[in-house]
Amino acid sequence: MFADDELALLIKSKYPVVFVESVDEQHVIVHLIQIAQQLNLNYYEWSVTNGLRRKYLKDAYYETQEPVKALKTILDLKDPSAQNGDALFVLKDFEKNLEDAVVLRLFKDVINVISNTATTIVILSSRYKLPPEIESCAAHIIAGYPTEEEIISEANATIGAYCKNHKATEVRLTPEEEERMIAALKGLTTQQVKNVVNQCLVEDGIVDGKMVPRVEKLKKDIFDREGLLEFCTPESNARIANFSNLKRWLAERKGTFSAKSKLPAPKGVLLMGVQGCGKSLAVKVIAGELGLPLYRLDLIRFYSKYIGETEQNLRKALKTIDQLSPICLWIDEIEKNFASSSDGDIDGGVSMRLMGTFLTWMQERTSSCFVAATANNIYSLPPEFLRKGRFDEMFFVGLPDQKTREELFSIHISKRGLDSTNFDCASLAGLAADFNGAEIEQAVVSALYCSTSRREKIKTDHIAAEIKATKPLAVVKSEDIAALREWAAGRTVPA
Ligand SMILES: Nc1ncnc2c1ncn2[C@@H]1O[C@H](COP(=O)(O)OP(=O)(O)OP(=O)(O)O)[C@@H](O)[C@H]1O
Numbered sequence: 001m002f003a004d005d006e007l008a009l010l011i012k013s014k015y016p017v018v019f020v021e022s023v024d025e026q027h028v029i030v031h032l033i034q035i036a037q038q039l040n041l042n043y044y045e046w047s048v049t050n051g052l053r054r055k056y057l058k059d060a061y062y063e064t065q066e067p068v069k070a071l072k073t074i075l076d077l078k079d080p081s082a083q084n085g086d087a088l089f090v091l092k093d094f095e096k097n098l099e100d101a102v103v104l105r106l107f108k109d110v111i112n113v114i115s116n117t118a119t120t121i122v123i124l125s126s127r128y129k130l131p132p133e134i135e136s137c138a139a140h141i142i143a144g145y146p147t148e149e150e151i152i153s154e155a156n157a158t159i160g161a162y163c164k165n166h167k168a169t170e171v172r173l174t175p176e177e178e179e180r181m182i183a184a185l186k187g188l189t190t191q192q193v194k195n196v197v198n199q200c201l202v203e204d205g206i207v208d209g210k211m212v213p214r215v216e217k218l219k220k221d222i223f224d225r226e227g228l229l230e231f232c233t234p235e236s237n238a239r240i241a242n243f244s245n246l247k248r249w250l251a252e253r254k255g256t257f258s259a260k261s262k263l264p265a266p267k268g269v270l271l272m273g274v275q276g277c278g279k280s281l282a283v284k285v286i287a288g289e290l291g292l293p294l295y296r297l298d299l300i301r302f303y304s305k306y307i308g309e310t311e312q313n314l315r316k317a318l319k320t321i322d323q324l325s326p327i328c329l330w331i332d333e334i335e336k337n338f339a340s341s342s343d344g345d346i347d348g349g350v351s352m353r354l355m356g357t358f359l360t361w362m363q364e365r366t367s368s369c370f371v372a373a374t375a376n377n378i379y380s381l382p383p384e385f386l387r388k389g390r391f392d393e394m395f396f397v398g399l400p401d402q403k404t405r406e407e408l409f410s411i412h413i414s415k416r417g418l419d420s421t422n423f424d425c426a427s428l429a430g431l432a433a434d435f436n437g438a439e440i441e442q443a444v445v446s447a448l449y450c451s452t453s454r455r456e457k458i459k460t461d462h463i464a465a466e467i468k469a470t471k472p473l474a475v476v477k478s479e480d481i482a483a484l485r486e487w488a489a490g491r492t493v494p495a
């Protein structure tokens with residue numbers, strides 16, 4: 001369901017107050033006017049600059065820029081003897097005024113008068129904030145994201161307007177490219193859709209397949225700026241050594257996210273295990289194999305000074321995720337994002353509540369979002385995440401065996417533009433017995449630096465020397481790794 005339908009439902013369901021959080025005020029206003037029309041409500045709008053006005057009337061009620069006057073006017077309008085009919089009052093940025101005791105008192109009076117009637121007060125603002133006593137009788141909704149049809153019409157209108165002034169503009173999109181373009185524009189506000197399309201048009205005036213990656217790049221910039229979700233690049237299957245069980249699991253589920261698929265799409269996997277063994281890389285491969293755009297949710301970045309805002313940020317991000325879906329949602333080191341319940345007291349229970357919000361979302365979401373989470377330290381991972389049914393599968397990622405290490409050397413040598421068949425990968429793998437993938441990569445990179453500085457052509461010996469000079473993490477932390485392996489046996493599937 002789209003946020004705008006939800007908005008109509010909330011207003012219809014007779015909540016006295018609905019808080020609409022949106023960065024796209026204009027878009028929401030257009031919808032509110034439509035909703036008022038459909039539900040036969042008189043539409044009023046208030047802002048601190050214009051005061052309270054009835055729709056289609058130019059003049060505001062006398063001196064209603066003043067919040068106290070505005071609320072008194074609403075009380076007068078709602079006086080039963082006035083018989084004015086039910087109404088929708090849209091108050092822009094009104095939440096700030098509720099810090100004032102007189103305003104708050106009057107606002108409660110208004111609520112008392114309108115509760116159990118079809119009249120609703122909508123507070124429209126870009127930031128959610130309500131005093132607790134109002135919060136209990138208010139609904140909160142994040143709105144203003146256009147539907148797919150609206151995205152198409154907005155993009156077409158923007159291109160149309162540009163074509164009018166620039167006769168040379170060409171539009172060449174195959175149906176598949178068009179689909180990808182719409183996917184790339186999802187999750188943006190109407191204004192952002194317009195801006196992104198315009199920016200691409202100004203750059204080279206042709207609408208074709210090449211525009212899709214540019215739109216994706218601009219969207220990534222917007223997301224990075226807003227700090228809610230990070231847009232990441234998926235990887236191909238060939239970039240990762242081993243992970244044969246995961247690869248098979250994915251191959252069986254490929255295509256379940258397409259609209260044509262009859263099979264239910266999987267919900268998610270948890271990858272846990274030893275550091276540097278490719279968990280994060282595997283998530284990128286998952287997105288690549290399932291053909292889904294990849295977004296990373298980083299709650300650690302969310303923890304803000306204002307305790308309440310972290311939860312709000314999470315709710316907002318989850319809403320955006322539902323809008324963007326189908327996507328692959330990556331939560332790296334999930335145990336750090338949702339600290340264990342025993343830490344609950346330290347941060348006033350915030351991480352507990354965040355986890356609750358997240359788990360509820362995981363359980364109840366209807367959007368097709370694939371959650372790929374990684375964990376290093378299963379001991380600090382709240383047990384709620386391990387309960388059956390949260391993830392379709394839990395994979396354990398252990399240290400690479402001889403064959404995998406050979407493959408790792410081959411992959412990382414080729415990645416640097418060298419021919420791996422010129423190297424003795426088998427003997428290197430034998431030397432690097434306790435190495436993880438990251439350490440093998442590091443040995444190849446260091447050898448490359450060393451040989452370049454000596455003006456020598458890189459050979460097996462250079463890499464072997466680097467291996468001998470490294471003390472792998474597995475040796476330093478052998479006890480930890482053994483404990484982890486023991487824990488995983490029987491609980492997880494090897495990746
Ligand atoms: N199986 C693998 N195939 C190819 N490269 C690998 C593999 N495992 C590790 N690497 C290399 O090591 C680097 C680090 O791996 P990655 O970050 O995915 O490990 P991780 O398990 O997420 O580690 P951490 O627990 O420290 O986050 C990768 O960028 C990749 O180049």
Ligand SMILES: [Mg+2]
Nearest residue numbers: 279280332374
């Ligand atoms: Mg990682």
